[in-house]
Amino acid sequence: MHPFYSADELRFRDELREFFRREIPERIRAKVSAGQPLEKADFIESQRILNAKGLAVPHWPVEWGGKGWTTVQRAIYTEELQRAAVPLPLQFNCYMVGPVIAAFGSQAQKERFLARAANLDDWWCQGFSEPDAGSDLASLKTRAVRTDRGYVVTGQKIWTTYAQYADWIFCLARTDPAGKKQAGISFVLIDMKSPGVTVRPIITIDGRHEVNEVFLDEVLVPYENLVGEENRGWDYAKFLLANERAGIARIGLSKERISRVRRLAQETSVGDRTLWDVETFRVRVLQVEAELKALEFTQMRVLTTSDQRSNAPNPVSSILKLKGSQLQQLATELLMEVAGVESFHIASPQDAEAAPALALETYLNFRKVSIYGGSNEIQRNIIAKTILNL
Incomplete structure (x- = not known):
């Protein structure tokens, strides 16, 4: 059973x-x-x-x-x-902009974008973070100024994943500079081929080109590309981020990696025994497995008690994001230990079978999961405020 x-x-x-x-x-x-x-x-x-x-x-x-x-x-x-x-x-299409357009977009936007997003005919990227607005996203400075032709958008976005592939960017921009910083932000859709859009690569610690800077220099955006109501973009962003955080838990991914840790540890010799016979290592694996099971129970409770018809973000998604990202990093660390010096071997993209249990680049890449989707420190603040009422 x-x-x-x-x-x-x-x-x-x-x-x-x-x-x-x-x-x-x-x-x-x-x-x-x-x-x-x-x-x-x-x-x-x-x-x-x-x-x-x-x-x-x-x-x-x-x-x-x-x-x-x-x-x-x-x-x-x-x-x-x-x-x-x-x-x-693709997360940006299927779990971010797609659900936002489906929930808040116009009928014309749904007909224009949703089927193409699902089939990856259009590749989307996320224009949220800025050099001075990462965890404090509401401090964003990108502005969208009304003109007789549409919005003119000027600003800079950073850590924009796969912008080098993207056809469109969904972007937060300030349409009303007065009042609270969370107010006056709008959610707009920008064609990456528009004049004034520049993409520059950022090479991360793992040596890969995955993220980018995106510069918006007086980019003309038609009013029909505004999602929902002007100045309500913060509400739509919270809805999007709650969806993203729930998905970041990636319990299945961690299970797959821990399963490989078990199998490879039983095949790896340490003197006259296997790595799995080393009690300190085995206990660490079992602890991650137990925590994964606890997180799975938590996720199921969230799924079975949430109102799936509501567009309101569920703050419990912050717990899933926080603990899920920690377990992903622990699973990656354990695989790295099993791989040992083999982790420094780099197989060609065409030679997946020659790859080690885990490449060093992947270990380094997974350092980011505690930051994106809202850093773990910010998730603790959300949990304290909205769940614990502290």
């Missing part, structure tokens, strides 16, 4: 498990499992396979491609996707 799932839900899980392993190319899943960077074409190929089966955006409203699943089915889908090392449908 499974602690969470009924017999029907277990059959549903097994069908998904079989589909992911059969239909998503092994060469792509091997890259994900080994922590190798994916090419743009890998993301597109995988997401279009999922979308053809209705599995790219099952959490969206049914009229825009959703499946009408229960919250438990959605949880099963996410975990099995991650455990099978399938690339997640």
Whole structure:
């Protein structure tokens, strides 16, 4: 008897498990499992396979491609996707701008953008953080000035993931400089081909080009690209970030990595025994497994008690983000220990089978998960204020 799932839900899980392993190319899943960077074409190929089966955006409203699943089915889908090392449908399209447009956008925006976002015909990126507005996002200085032709947007965004691939950017810009800093912010959609948009790469500690600076120099944005109401962008951003934080827990990903830690530790010799026989190492693995199970119970409680019809952000998503990111980093550290000096071996993108248990670059890359989506320090503040009433 499974602690969470009924017999029907277990059959549903097994069908998904079989589909992911059969239909998503092994060469792509091997890259994900080994922590190798994916090419743009890998993301597109995988997401279009999922979308053809209705599995790219099952959490969206049914009229825009959703499946009408229960919250438990959605949880099963996410975990099995991650455990099978399938690339997640592009976060910016499917879990950020898509749900915002579906909830708050005009009918014309829904018809124009949603199907293309689900199929990755348009690649979106996120224009939120700025050089002086990271954790304190409400301090953003990018401005959108009304003219007779549309908004003229000027400012700088930073840490913009995959902006080098993006066709569109969803952007927070200040439309009213007076009053509270959370007020007067609007949510606008900007074509990356617009005159005045410049993308410059940022090479991170792992040596990869994943994030960028985006400069907006008097970029003309039609009024029809305003989502929802002017000056209500902060509300839409909170809705988006709550969705992002819930997804950042990535329990399935951590389970897949801990499963590999177990298997590889049992195959790794340490003197006349295996690494798994080393009690201090084994206890650390078991502790992460126990904490993952506790987080899974917490996630299921959130899913089964939340009002899925409400557009209000659930503050408990901050707990999932906080603990989930910590466990991802712990799982990565354990894999790094198993890999040992082999982690310094860099396989070519075409040679996933030659990759170590975990590459050093992936270990370094996962240092970021406690920062993005709202730093863990900010999540503690949210938990203290909105849940503990401190």
